[in-house]
Amino acid sequence: MNVLKFGGTSVANAQNISQVIDIISKTSQDKKVAIVVSAFGNTTNMLLKTAELAAIKDEHYKSLLQEIENRHMQVVKDLIPVTAQSAIISHTKRLLNYLETLYEGCFLLSELTPKTLATIASFGELLSSYIISEVMKFRELDSIYKDSRELIITSESYENAQVEMSITAKNCVDFFTENKHQIVILPGFIAETENGQTTTLGRGGSDYTAAIIAAAVDASQLQIWTDVSGMYTSNPRIVKQATPIPHISYQEAMELSHFGAKVIYPPTIQPVLEKEIPILIKNTFRPEDSGTLITKEPNEKQQAVKGISYIENISLLTLEGSGMIGIPGFSKRLFETLLAQKINIVLITQASSEHSICIGINDKEASKAKIAIDETFAYEIASGKVDPILVEQQLAILALVGENMKNHQGLSGKMFSTLGRNNVNIRAIAQGASEKNISAVINSDDAKKALNALHEEFFEEKIKQLNLFVIGVGNVGERFLAQLHQQNDFLLEQLKLNIRVIGVSNSRTMAFNAEGIDLTTWKNTLAEGEEASLEDFHKMTKSLNLRNSICIDITASETVSNVYEHYLRNNIAVVTCNKIACASQYENYQNLKRISRKYNAPFLFETNVGAGLPIIDTLKNLIASGDRMHKIQAVLSGSLNFVFNNFSNENTFKEVVIQAQKEGYTEPDPKIDLSGVDVARKILILARESGYILELEDIQNNAFLPEESLATTTNEDFYASLEKHEAHFQNIYKEANDKNCRLKYVATFEGGKAKVGLQHIPSDHPFYNLEGSDNIVLFFTDRYVAQPLQVKGAGAGADVTASGIFADVIRIGKF
Secondary structure, X not given: OEEEEEOXXXXXXXXXXXXXXXXXXXXXXXXXXXXXXXXXXXXXXXXXXXXXXXXXXXXXXXXXXXXXXXXXXXXXXXXXXXXXXXXXXXXXXXXXXXXXXXXXHHHHHOOOOHHHHHHHHHHHHHHHHHHHHHHHHHOOOOEEEOOHHHOXXXXXXXXXXXXXXXXXXHHHHHHHHHOOXXXXXXXXXXXXXXXXXXXXXXXOHHHHHHHHHHHHOOOOEEEEEEOOOOOEOOXXXXXXXXXXXXXXXXXXXXXXXXXXXXXXXXXXXXXXHHHOOOEEEEXXXXXXXXXXXXXXXXXXXXXXXXXXXXXEEEEEEEEEOHHHOOOOOHHHHHXXXXXXXXXXXXXXXXXXXXXXXXXXXXXXXXXXXXXXXXXXXXXXXXOOOOOOOEEEEEEEEEEEEOOOHHHXXXXXXXXXXXXXXXXXXXXXXXXXOOOOEEEEEEEHHHHHHHHHHHHHHHOOOOOEEXXXXXXXXXXXXXXXXXXXXXXXXXXXHXXXXXXXXXXXXXXXXXXXXXXXXXXXXXXXXXXXXXXXXXXXXXXXXXXXXXXXXXXXXXXXXXXXXXXXXXXXXXXXXXXXXXXXXXXXXHHHHHHHHHHHXXXXXXXXXXXXXXXXXXXXXXXXXXXXXXXXXXXXXXEOOHHHHHHHHHOOOOXXXXXXXXXXXXXXXXXXXXXXXXXXXXXXXXXXXXXXXXXXXXXXXXXXXXXXXXXXXXXXXXXXXXXXXXXXXXXXXXXXXXXXXXXXXXXXXXXXXXXXXXXEEEEEEOOXXXXXXXXXXXXXXXXXXXXXXXXXXXXXEEOOOHXXXXXXXXXXXXXXXXX
């Protein structure tokens, strides 16, 4: 015989019940079955809520009672033809009338005793099992109804009764031995005392009912039918990549069920474990799925870690003090105090120094526990031997579970390093000698990020998810998103990177999608977004608290650069092409790098110099390998190189600058490029990355623009001044041309000093043939003396800048 249990969601409505009956019909064709059913979905909660309202004389209880009645009557009407409904409705109505009498008693007496509450709670299963049994009879299945209270005998604790196993087992054996029907329908959750008083087996007790019966009759298999396809590697509502575990041991299942895996009620496993009866967890709505098989021996071929789960709403209580060291009895007194208050301990950990004991309990019981413990240790607290109990709330416990973890080295290290990389602070750690479970207490706000990060580490095909928050989706930003969309499949297949854009913002609007913004329609999503705010954008990025989050600044805004620190402090990486932060005061530049290291949040700015060229990366590698920088000579402005490569006596300087801006080579304000400020920032960044302390004002800037042009405040005025001083620019060109030289705007760093300015470059110089908007950098070092190390290539333009940002994102993905 097999025992099948169907949960509340499986029998929530007429449609679901029909699916359940189809499953029962197929399962019972070649084997007798006992069917244990829960109350219709959420009915037990409604029954208890109605009782609470009645006990406080809130007449709203009557409308809830009516809702309960309507729900059950509707199922009868949906599943039984009108001609056959009379007797069933009559019996259902009698049960509901009795229930109404109980509520009226609570209302009149303003009282709700555990005994009454247990009786009220029993009606959910009594009603559902009766209605389902009648539907099965109507469909001519060989079935019979049996009240579980006649089989399962318990203590008189009513709401969470202890089962008298010997009496219960005899009752089950006697009944099922004599039973001739192929199918027996039983209500779960409920039982009774030896003197006939109704009790319940605790929330989730329908699982327990099924396990008790399965153990008593030596069933071939216990099947738990629910709304998910087995026990998952983690909570699929939080970890979207979680998958069902095909095979798991009893011990592993108990660990996972204790730590929040709601598909099975923890005490369920014990009765069948002793008889070694397999448990199969199946999905009512996807019966074709394999589900999870639970047996004595785990599948040795599966990986060591079977699942990652967690418990929410945990408080950590810490008792500590120098007076505890070497003194026996402190632990005993602590635990006896909690026992007296009927407070369950979820986690215990103690340092070998004996200076402190930490325990984890439910948040709701923290206040009561603190009062009781402080009272117990009042003398020691008053004399300074121990401190008042320290309570930390809003925590969660993560649990890494696996029978074979003890045979694999480094799992704890991998777990904790993964949490550390994601800036998840661990408050306490517990691990038993059996090594089936490694538990860590963390902040509740970090639970989602931690679960996803650990699942990615232990279960996924080494695919790393990056979550991007992009500020600035103009010319470069648009190209970056296009490149990302184009390369998505390649990144997933070749680099094992799953890159999602979660938030985008321009100066007007911003939009978010925690599951990832569709990059084919991101413009529409942004247009329909909310009003943009840098503060709100940061708050949303922080509150989503996604692992491997990256803020990408594709602006030239000083205001945006000022918020980098807030992102880095929250373990959110920063990638930027905005040079302002790294060219700001040296202390700010150093502070950002210091915070980046402290919070393990990468701060990458390769595109600050040379757009997509690996200039900064090359420099970092030289310094890291022990080389020393003596001199840097470079053409670092793609826009200026474009301007002077195209300017001649056959056109005007203004025309060439306008062309450069139209083709995306200049900043939105072209004066930033032409004034030399942009180049000065770049050589400053290279000098700082070489290990030198410099400020922007230390750089000698030999400007070629007239003072009037430099003083303009709008692009319109700037272009007017260029036109006005055309003769000045023609003289500059003529002077270079007469010397057979070309004009290049050169940045030089040597001997701790830097300068930028326009230079005449002769034909034998490496800069002479630098075409278009290309950049070139010459590094003179200890190793590169006579022949400098050269980095040369396109140094401006939306596409190359976007590709440089893209490269930094991929670097973070490889960390």
